[in-house]
Amino acid sequence: MLKFMIPLVVLIKYSKEWKIVQVGMFFVSFILSLHCYHNFYLFSVGFNLGMDYISYIMIMLSFWVVSLILISSQKVKKLDNFNSMFIMVNIMLLVFLVLTFSSMDYLMFYISFEASLIPTLILILGWGYQPERIQAGIYMLFYTLAFSLPLLVSLLVYYSVSGSLIINLSSSLSGMGYVSKLWYISTVLAFMVKLPMFMFHLWLPKAHVEAPIAGSMILAGVLLKLGGYGLIRVLIMFQENNKEFCWLWVSVSIMGGVYISLVCMRQVDMKSLIAYSSVVHMSLVLCGIVIFSWWGLAGCMILMVGHGLCSSGLFCLANMVYERTGSRSLMVNKGLLTFMPSMGLWWFLLSVSNMASPPSLNLMGEIMLILTMLSWSKLTIFGISLLSFFSASYTLYMYSLSQHGVFYNSLYSCCSGKVNEYLSLFLHWLPLNIMILNSTLVMI
Amino acid sequence: MIRTLGSFSVVQRAWAGVWRASRCLATGCSSAWPRSCDVLVVGGGAVGSSSAYHLKHRAGRDLSVVVLEQDSTYEKASTVLSLGNIRQQFSVAENTLLSLYGASFLRRAPELLAVEGQDPVDLRFFPRGYLFLATPEGLKQMEENYKQQTSLGAEVAWLWPDQLRKVYPWFTFKDNVVAGVLGTNNEGWFDPWSLLLGMRRKAESLGALYLPAKLTGLQYRQEEPRQTTAVPTRSLTTAQVRLKSGEEREISFSTLVVAAGGWSGEVGRLAGLGTGEGVLATPIPVEPRKRFIYCAHAPDGPWEGCPVFNDYTGMYFRPDTTRPQYFFCGRSPLEEEEPDPTDLSVDYSFFDTHLWPQMVERCPEFGNLKVKSAWAGYYDYNTLDQNLILGFHPVYTNMCIATGLSGHGIQQSPAVGRAVMECVVDGRSHSINLDRFSFDRILTRQPLKEKMVM
Numbered sequence: 001m002l003k004f005m006i007p008l009v010v011l012i013k014y015s016k017e018w019k020i021v022q023v024g025m026f027f028v029s030f031i032l033s034l035h036c037y038h039n040f041y042l043f044s045v046g047f048n049l050g051m052d053y054i055s056y057i058m059i060m061l062s063f064w065v066v067s068l069i070l071i072s073s074q075k076v077k078k079l080d081n082f083n084s085m086f087i088m089v090n091i092m093l094l095v096f097l098v099l100t101f102s103s104m105d106y107l108m109f110y111i112s113f114e115a116s117l118i119p120t121l122i123l124i125l126g127w128g129y130q131p132e133r134i135q136a137g138i139y140m141l142f143y144t145l146a147f148s149l150p151l152l153v154s155l156l157v158y159y160s161v162s163g164s165l166i167i168n169l170s171s172s173l174s175g176m177g178y179v180s181k182l183w184y185i186s187t188v189l190a191f192m193v194k195l196p197m198f199m200f201h202l203w204l205p206k207a208h209v210e211a212p213i214a215g216s217m218i219l220a221g222v223l224l225k226l227g228g229y230g231l232i233r234v235l236i237m238f239q240e241n242n243k244e245f246c247w248l249w250v251s252v253s254i255m256g257g258v259y260i261s262l263v264c265m266r267q268v269d270m271k272s273l274i275a276y277s278s279v280v281h282m283s284l285v286l287c288g289i290v291i292f293s294w295w296g297l298a299g300c301m302i303l304m305v306g307h308g309l310c311s312s313g314l315f316c317l318a319n320m321v322y323e324r325t326g327s328r329s330l331m332v333n334k335g336l337l338t339f340m341p342s343m344g345l346w347w348f349l350l351s352v353s354n355m356a357s358p359p360s361l362n363l364m365g366e367i368m369l370i371l372t373m374l375s376w377s378k379l380t381i382f383g384i385s386l387l388s389f390f391s392a393s394y395t396l397y398m399y400s401l402s403q404h405g406v407f408y409n410s411l412y413s414c415c416s417g418k419v420n421e422y423l424s425l426f427l428h429w430l431p432l433n434i435m436i437l438n439s440t441l442v443m444i
Numbered sequence: 445m446i447r448t449l450g451s452f453s454v455v456q457r458a459w460a461g462v463w464r465a466s467r468c469l470a471t472g473c474s475s476a477w478p479r480s481c482d483v484l485v486v487g488g489g490a491v492g493s494s495s496a497y498h499l500k501h502r503a504g505r506d507l508s509v510v511v512l513e514q515d516s517t518y519e520k521a522s523t524v525l526s527l528g529n530i531r532q533q534f535s536v537a538e539n540t541l542l543s544l545y546g547a548s549f550l551r552r553a554p555e556l557l558a559v560e561g562q563d564p565v566d567l568r569f570f571p572r573g574y575l576f577l578a579t580p581e582g583l584k585q586m587e588e589n590y591k592q593q594t595s596l597g598a599e600v601a602w603l604w605p606d607q608l609r610k611v612y613p614w615f616t617f618k619d620n621v622v623a624g625v626l627g628t629n630n631e632g633w634f635d636p637w638s639l640l641l642g643m644r645r646k647a648e649s650l651g652a653l654y655l656p657a658k659l660t661g662l663q664y665r666q667e668e669p670r671q672t673t674a675v676p677t678r679s680l681t682t683a684q685v686r687l688k689s690g691e692e693r694e695i696s697f698s699t700l701v702v703a704a705g706g707w708s709g710e711v712g713r714l715a716g717l718g719t720g721e722g723v724l725a726t727p728i729p730v731e732p733r734k735r736f737i738y739c740a741h742a743p744d745g746p747w748e749g750c751p752v753f754n755d756y757t758g759m760y761f762r763p764d765t766t767r768p769q770y771f772f773c774g775r776s777p778l779e780e781e782e783p784d785p786t787d788l789s790v791d792y793s794f795f796d797t798h799l800w801p802q803m804v805e806r807c808p809e810f811g812n813l814k815v816k817s818a819w820a821g822y823y824d825y826n827t828l829d830q831n832l833i834l835g836f837h838p839v840y841t842n843m844c845i846a847t848g849l850s851g852h853g854i855q856q857s858p859a860v861g862r863a864v865m866e867c868v869v870d871g872r873s874h875s876i877n878l879d880r881f882s883f884d885r886i887l888t889r890q891p892l893k894e895k896m897v898m
Contacts, residue, residue, distance in 0.1 A: 129480045129696075268506035326681065326698030326842075327482040331506050331869055406871060415668055 001049035001102050004032060004059075008095055015087040018070070018077050025067040032063055036441070042104075042168070049102040053444050057301060058101040058222070058229055061308050064431070065221035066094045069214045071424040072316050075323060076127065076214075086127065090214060093119035097222055101229060106155050106165040109233065110148075113226060117144055120223065123215040124207060133210035139203040147193040147200070150186030157183065158237060172239040184241035187234055194227030195282045197249065198256020208275035209328075213319040216271065220278050220311035225304045228282070231289050232297065239292070246290040250373065254383035257283035261390035265397055268330045270318040273398050274311055277354060280391055281307040281362075288369040291376045298443045299368025305442045306353070306361030306432060313350040313428030317343065320421055321402070330398070335407030340416045344403050346425040349433070355395040356388070359436050477693055478653060481510040483868060484683060484697035486659050486711055487704035488513025489523040490636065490854050491846050493643040494861025495701050497557075500650035502865055509651070510695060512685060514658035518640070520788065522705045523854055525821025527737060527772055528636040529752050529762065530855035531574040532598035533625055535589045535895035536831065539852070540596045541876045542859040547571075547630035549858035550639070557642040559649045565642035570765055571632040573751040575612075578623045582756065585895050590625055599629040614746040615753075615807050626751060633752065633762060636854045643861075657685035660692065662700075662715045664840065675723070677841045680715065699868050700843045705824040706732025706785075708847035715840055723839050726887055730833070730848045733825035734785045737774045738795050738818040744809040745769055759802040770816070775799050776851070783820075790818040823851045829891030832856065834863055834873065835882035844868060845883055 007028050014020045035056075037043045042052045051059060069090060077083045096119065099112035117140070124137045159165050161173070173180060193200040204224075208216050235242050257280045264280070267273040281303060288300035320343065321336065322328050337344045353360035366388070373380040435441055483499055485492045488511045496511050518524045530550070532543045549556070550569050557565045578586040593600050603624040605617055611626075648654060661684035669676045682696040704711045708730040712718060718727025747769050752762040761773035775798055777783065783791055795815055803810040826833060826848030833848040846864045849856060863873035872879070880892055 131477060131479065324679075326480070326679075326696060327507075329482055329503075329506050329508075331503055332482060332698055 001044050001046055001051070004028060005095065005098065008091055012088055012091050015084040018083065018087065021087050022067070022070045025063070025070055029063040029067050032060055048104055048108060049099070050104045051102055054229060054232060054301065055101045057305060057442055058225060059098055061225065061305055062094060062097045062101065062222045065217060065308060065312055066090055068312065068424050068427055069217050071420050072217065072319065073214045074420055081127065089119045089122050093218060100226060104167055106158070106167060109230070110152060110155055113230065114148060116223065116226070117141060120215060120219065124211045127212040127214065128210045129212070130210055136206035136210035140207040143193050143200065143203040148190035151190035154183050154187040167233055170236050173237055174240065180241055184238045184245065187238065188231065191227040191231040191234065194230065195224060195286050196227070196279060197286055198252050198260065198279070198283060201260070201279045204279055205272050205275040208278070209269060209271045213315060216315040217312040220315055221308040224278060224282055225308060228285050228289060228300060228304050235289070242290060242292065249290045250287045250376070250380065253283035253286045254380055254387065257387045258383055258390065261387060261394055264394040265390065269328050270321065270330060270333070270398065270402065271315065271328055273394065274314045274318060277391070277394065278307065278311050280387065284366065284369050287373050291372050293372045293375065295368045296372035299365045299372060301444055302361050302439060302442050303365025303369060306365050309428050309432040310350055310353045310362060313425055314354060316424055316428065317347055317350065324415070330401050333402050335405045337403040338407040343417050346429065347399055347403055349429050351395050351399040353432050355392040360432050361436055361439070361442065364436055364439055478508070478510055478695060480696040481508045482697065483507060483509045483699045483701060484695060485509065485511040485701040485703055488644065488654055489518070489521045489703065489705050490640050490857035491860050492701070492703035493640055493647055494857045495703055495846065495864040496647040496652040497643045498861045498865035499868065500647055500652050502869060505651060509653070511652055511654045512657050512659055513654055514656065516656050520822065522822050522824055523640050524637050525819060526636050526854045527633060527762070528854055529633045531627060531631045531752070532593055533574055533576055533589065533600060533627060535585070536892060537592055537596055538876060538878055538880060539831070539856070539894070540593050540598055542856040544597060544630065545859035545862070545876070546855045546857070550634055553639070553642060557646040559645055562645070565638055567634045567638050569632065569634040571629055573627040574631045574754060575624055575626050575751045576754045577621045577756050579620050579756050580622050583622050586623060586625060589895065598627070600625050600627050614809060639854070655685070657687050657693070659711060659714060660684045660686045664715070675839065677839055679842050680840055698842065701864055701868070702728070702843060702845045702847060705847060706730065706822040708824060708845065715843065723887060728833070728845060728847070729827045729886055730824050731827060732785045732822035734783045734788065734820050735774060735776065735823055735851070736790055736794055736818055736820050737772055738799065738815050739764065740771050740773060740813045740815045741769060742771055742810050742813040743769055744812065745771060746807055746809065755802055755806060757802055759799055761803060773799055773803065785822065788820040790820050792818065824848060824853060825850045828886055829893045831892050831894065832860060832881045833883055833886065834860065834878050835867060837883055
């Protein structure tokens with residue numbers, strides 16, 4: 001693992017020159033992608049860090065998304081808005097994320113999980129646009145912290161019970177009545193908030209909308225997956241208890257997903273729409289994890305990767321429009337096909353991936369998850385059908401309202417797309433639509 | 445050494461930012477500075493507040509609107525210093541339509557501008573009508589205007605001299621008055637302060653943010669033209685404003701609405717209009733021109749049923765319905781006699797030389813009139829043709845100009861606000877087609893003058 005951590009730390013030294021850091025990030029991603037040994041066993045073990053099949057996918061995703069962040073945030077460099085500190089914060093965030101995903105110890109995982117909040121908060125408060133970002137940062141911080149303190153307690157209790165916090169040495173706890181149920185809830189809630197599940201999702205639209213493009217991309221791309229990844233690791237301990245409770249999580253997620261898709265149709269702020277659609281996707285992911293089926297786990301991994309790339313790409317697009325018109329409101333950004341026809345291609349490709357159309361990773365993930373949920377209970381078909389339908393409808397709503405229609409008069413012309421914007425969107429889309437051809441790379 | 449010093453100032457700035465953020469959190473986010481907004485309206489007078497109200501009414505929370513008003517007491521604003529007269533007797537058809545909407549807005553104002561938990565708006569609208577008189581030379585023009593006004597829906601009545609004498613026995617009409625047009629409905633006067641405060645209060649309750657700041661700078665971004673023959677355009681991106689405390693701040697916006705009244709020319713100069721080349725050499729041709737209003741007590745004057753009386757010489761008077769036997773009178777001076785607009789001091793001699801003789805000629809009972817007080821206000825005077833300029837600038841494609849109303853602003857402010865809203869949201873004003881009022885006529889020097897201007 002150190003062979004990836006050390007270059008990262010070294011890149012901090014070069015935070016003054018953007019080009020070196022951008023190239024360096026892509027280079028490390030490349031080296032990481034060559035390191036693709038995942039075949040069910042641990043590899044790259046050392047210093048209590050190691051990768052196995054799930055961690056590798058997530059670390060790859062983190063590196064990729066952060067590289068794309070550095071391309072998309074050209075404006076920070078252009079306006080000279082504390083740009084070296086910006087790079088430092090991003091790299092620090094990536095260090096914590098890699099530590100989280102590669103930690104072989106529950107406590108190390110917890111510490112880096114919490115530590116990744118701090119650079120995110122700094123990104124939102126430091127480079128965000130509106131005064132509401134203060135409230136958004138507070139929401140994100142306190143939602144996550146309040147629910148994860150019980151997680152710390154439960155991990156320490158687990159240590160005292162079983163003597164070790166190494167993830168791979170953990171085993172299922174036998175059911176012990178009320179206490180174990182409480183233990184289970186307090187452990188799992190932290191990740192429900194991070195995912196987020198429907199009732200605990202309030203921080204997400206706020207944080208995604210008020211964050212700058214870098215914050216939105218990392219939040220949608222990787223930080224939400226921390227919840228999924230954590231659940232996968234933690235549920236090893238609570239297999240029996242989970243089977244008693246999974247009906248609760250599945251019902252809340254699916255119905256919540258339906259409600260949130262309806263809420264999505266009402267949004268006028270583009271970023272807010274994409275943020276709510278993240279909740280919908282993650283609700284499917286949650287269902288896949290708690291229903292302990294092989295396809296569920298595979299589907300959730302694929303959907304996490306697909307959603308990470310797709311939402312991050314859509315946030316990029318929304319940011320490009322915002323940089324040109326100065327407003328994120330769909331009332332003002334209409335008829336964009338007239339001005340940026342080439343960008344319309346990327347809007348289309350990423351929007352159809354968002355609504356899980358072939359040949360995107362989202363499609364594969366959703367199909368596997370739908371099959372999982374149906375195998376668990378046929379009643380979920382009602383929720384799933386509504387969720388899929390409205391997911392397509394709000395994506396079409398966003399695409400059609402922004403691209404089609406009479407153009408907005410005061411935007412006479414604008415740059416149709418710079419090369420670095422096309423590069424960033426292409427690199428979002430390529431893995432999303434090509435990896436389905438070799439989906440064992442992202443499956444378990 | 446320099447590096448550590450630099451990092452220390454970074455730490456200091458970061459701490460100042462955190463401190464300010466914590467203060468904001470303590471007092472609530474609403475007092476925090478809006479670093480960006482969707483629509484920035486420069487000027488919180490009648491047109492600016494009406495634009496903010498209509499934008500918020502249409503879009504609600506979907507558009508963020510910030511209004512810059514440098515003086516919340518409105519000490520020098522044209523809106524509150526005006527008499528609040530409203531008429532539909534214009535020769536340009538669009539003006540009549542704008543005032544008709546204004547009159548219907550005034551009638552519906554108590555319900556439209558109602559804010560929960562606060563007193564309803566009382567506009568004190570007196571629809572007494574406007575009386576315009578015509579000389580033999582102007583008779584044909586008056587007839588054309590009358591036909592157009594009635595076809596557009598204005599309720600005006602044509603009066604021959606014998607009818608005039610019957611309705612207004614106390615006016616003396618000599619032979620050089622051959623006709624008069626009187627508005628029978630929707631013309632008269634109202635309280636401009638109430639309208640302004642009503643619209644502002646409603647806009648603020650719907651979410652518009654009024655900032656007590658003065659615009660000091662504008663920045664733009666050059667856009668590349670789509671074809672080689674197209675005009676290179678610019679997009680305004682950020683505004684620098686100065687608060688009362690002297691602090692300078694910035695706001696970035698998507699659309700700018702210039703509704704600064706008489707100071708719109710200055711706002712245009714901040715963007716470079718008037719100092720550039722080509723299209724940018726033409727400034728916004730609006731400047732403040734001082735006009736006097738005299739308040740006189742005439743114990744024998746014709747107070748009952750008196751309309752807003754407009755003489756063909758340009759002199760006008762109307763009764764002050766708050767105090768019996770008091771009249772407001774005024775007159776537009778000739779170009780050579782324009783008073784100095786640097787301050788709002790009143791020249792009483794203007795009344796004695798230009799107003800009193802005409803008033804006595806029209807109505808001998810004004811003989812023992814005494815001027816009790818007077819004030820001065822600014823017209824946002826459009827030097828080209830004294831009519832509205834509405835629409836987006838051809839080069840600064842997100843600057844919407846809504847000014848130049850030159851004396852008939854307050855009556856058209858609701859309609860102009862609605863037109864601004866339609867320009868911003870729909871791209872053009874479609875309820876009333878105001879394409880003739882676009883900025884292009886300023887560039888091509890084609891004035892759209894009123895054939896009878898007061």
